Amino acid sequence: MSLAFDRLVETLRADPVDASDEHARWAIYRMAVTDDALLDLLHGALKGEEESPLVSAVVVLVLERTDRSRHAEWIGILSDEHKAFADRRSAELGILEGLMSESIxxxxxxxxxxxxxxxxxxxxxxxxxxxxxxxxxxxxxxxxxxxxxxxxxxxxx
Structure with a gap:
């Protein structure tokens, strides 16, 4: 695993994690998504993640929690096969935001x-x-x- 992932685990003060277990990594990533202060570190960790479906799942969670102005940088770390779904979710979040603000x-x-x-x-x-x-x-x-x-x-x- 990457140094960024190790720093993420340390920062979260998580129990020792078997980094070879994608479910354990998913748990760490999900915890990190909830803390805005960890998003840059999470971004770095995801760049080193080998499981592209896992990266895609985390990025979609991040999109739901971050300002749309940052969506492109998150989508940019995805493999080509996963970008279309994330692009669509980003657009959908824009529609939702527009409806909530009554601008649509x-x-x-x-x-x-x-x-x-x-x-x-x-x-x-x-x-x-x-x-x-x-x-x-x-x-x-x-x-x-x-x-x-x-x-x-x-x-x-």
Missing amino acids: PIVIVRDSLDEWSDWLQLKVVESVRTSDVLDFFSRQGRTKRIRRIASDSLRTV
């Missing part, structure tokens, strides 16, 4: 809903508190679960 009009939601992942639709109905958006999702959400959550949320708005 409902007409955009209506016109682009079919392109949205179930993940984004679920995040929208769990996070957005705008009655027209929730009403639309209560009728047009892709899954029963999304429609139900939107309906339930609509009652509390």
Whole structure:
């Protein structure tokens, strides 16, 4: 493993970690994601990580917790085969942010809903508190679960 990973383990004061075990590394990375002060060290550790699916999973977690202005640097450490998913998640997070700030009009939601992942639709109905958006999702959400959550949320708005 890399020196950055060893420093991450030390900084987290984690029990000794079998660095050859990807599940143990995943646990360390997940702890690091929750601490903004460790993100630079985490970034360095991920650059030395050999398991590209593991790097991808951690990067997606980081994208959900960091400012969009930093997304490109995180996506940049991914292998080509994993960049498309991370790019899409970054774009989806931008849509979610726009809906939460009410800077995206409902007409955009209506016109682009079919392109949205179930993940984004679920995040929208769990996070957005705008009655027209929730009403639309209560009728047009892709899954029963999304429609139900939107309906339930609509009652509390």
